[in-house]
Amino acid sequence: MVEAATQIFGKNPLSDYHILVQMTDQQRGGLEHLNSTALQYTRTGLETPEGYEDFLSLVAHEYFHIWNVKRLRPAPLGPFDYERENYTTLLWQAEGFTSYYEKLILKKAGLISQEAYLDSLSKKINQIESQPGQALQSLAESSWDAWIKAYRPDENSANATISYYTKGAVVAMLLDLLLIAQTEGEACLDEVMQDLYARYYEQANRGFSEDELKAALEGRAQISLEDFFAHYIHQTQALPYEAYFDKLGIDFLWETASSDKPYWGMAVEGKIIRQVWEGGPAHRDGLSAFDQIVAINGIFPPSLSNWLEKQKTGARYEYTVLREGLLKTVFVSLDQTPPPLCQIKPRPEASTIQKRMQARFFGNKVKRILLDCKEGFWNTLARKTA
Numbered sequence: 360m361v362e363a364a365t366q367i368f369g370k371n372p373l374s375d376y377h378i379l380v381q382m383t384d385q386q387r388g389g390l391e392h393l394n395s396t397a398l399q400y401t402r403t404g405l406e407t408p409e410g411y412e413d414f415l416s417l418v419a420h421e422y423f424h425i426w427n428v429k430r431l432r433p434a435p436l437g438p439f440d441y442e443r444e445n446y447t448t449l450l451w452q453a454e455g456f457t458s459y460y461e462k463l464i465l466k467k468a469g470l471i472s473q474e475a476y477l478d479s480l481s482k483k484i485n486q487i488e489s490q491p492g493q494a495l496q497s498l499a500e501s502s503w504d505a506w507i508k509a510y511r512p513d514e515n516s517a518n519a520t521i522s523y524y525t526k527g528a529v530v531a532m533l534l535d536l537l538l539i540a541q542t543e544g545e546a547c548l549d550e551v552m553q554d555l556y557a558r559y560y561e562q563a564n565r566g567f568s569e570d571e572l573k574a575a576l577e578g579r580a581q582i583s584l585e586d587f588f589a590h591y592i593h594q595t596q597a598l599p600y601e602a603y604f605d606k607l608g609i610d611f612l613w614e615t616a617s618s619d620k621p622y623w624g625m626a627v628e629g630k631i632i633r634q635v636w637e638g639g640p641a642h643r644d645g646l647s648a649f650d651q652i653v654a655i656n657g658i659f660p661p662s663l664s665n666w667l668e669k670q671k672t673g674a675r676y677e678y679t680v681l682r683e684g685l686l687k688t689v690f691v692s693l694d695q696t697p698p699p700l701c702q703i704k705p706r707p708e709a710s711t712i713q714k715r716m717q718a719r720f721f722g723n724k725v726k727r728i729l730l731d732c733k734e735g736f737w738n739t740l741a742r743k744t745a
């Protein structure tokens with residue numbers, strides 16, 4: 360991962376770096392510093408392959424911050440004014456690009472397969488496309504309002520906001536595709552990161568503005584990105600997945616079949632409804648966050664999730680709920696689980712140029728340049744933990 364991250368920028372400003380891992384009960388997170396990172400991860404998390412990969416992603420994410428955010432950064436993110444909040448419209452670049460690269464680093468380091476990599480992209484796309492807030496809050500707004508929204512989530516966050524981490528990563532992916540297509544694989548997002556790093560960190564040692572970021576992307580893409588920024592950063596227009604993947608000879612397909620699994624469109628904790636998703640059955644038929652479910656068709660099932668699994672889609676139920684101390688009756692029909700996932704499939708009949716561009720996009724395995732790890736450190740760690 361150290362080698363893969365270093366090769367993205369072509370250089371590494373550090374000769375040593377410390378990773379402090381605190382194994383916790385439930386926490387997952389990391390904080391980037393100039394020469395180190397402090398991570399928190401669940402102590403049982405490394406026991407499954409998914410958890411192990413997620414932990415590696417966290418390490419790659421924080422390590423990538425050595426360049427992006429701790430050195431190369433949007434102007435308000437350093438030097439900080441510690442007296443007040445520091446506002447920027449660019450957290451989608453700072454955290455979004457880093458989230459995009461965390462999986463690409465694992466792919467380049469040979470730690471995950473191409474299938475697993477494409478799967479991680481589909482998951483991110485699915486996450487934002489199934490969130491109603493995606494149509495309401497732009498990436499620039501999501502970044503700007505981080506102080507009052509992202510870090511103060513409430514019952515309506517999923518309906519009204521979008522994560523600048525996840526959508527920022529998806530936009531980074533689109534920019535990567537665009538740059539590769541425009542240069543026929545000669546350049547990708549890596550080169551833009553190198554340009555920015557040289558210019559704003561190494562030469563000027565100051566933060567960059569949105570216009571400067573756009574200019575660096577346009578310098579490599581050789582087209583205007585005025586519309587791209589207007590539509591996808593400052594507005595909430597639908598993202599152009601199909602067209603961008605198509606140029607590289609890759610099919611992007613939405614799953615069309617609904618599953619037979621019943622769907623009620625809400626999150627319930629114990630007997631309390633915590634979230635109601637806009638457009639879902641609960642929302643449509645009148646249930647509300649903080650309603651306390653007293654009974655469904657006259658009884659309270661011992662396990663709500665078991666109950667839900669056994670029901671039929673289309674069936675209508677009488678919910679008795681306590682809302683602000685008042686007993687209410689609400690009738691709710693169950694829907695089919697909406698079709699979520701997309702598939703990203705490289706076409707076998709892609710042209711030679713397209714295959715070259717795909718190789719760039721998939722992040723071919725790096726050559727070993729820095730380290731000679733005969734015994735993979737992380738494998739050793741995983742064994743010890745297990």
Ligand SMILES: [Zn+2]
Pocket residue numbers: 420424454457
């Ligand atoms: Zn981060």
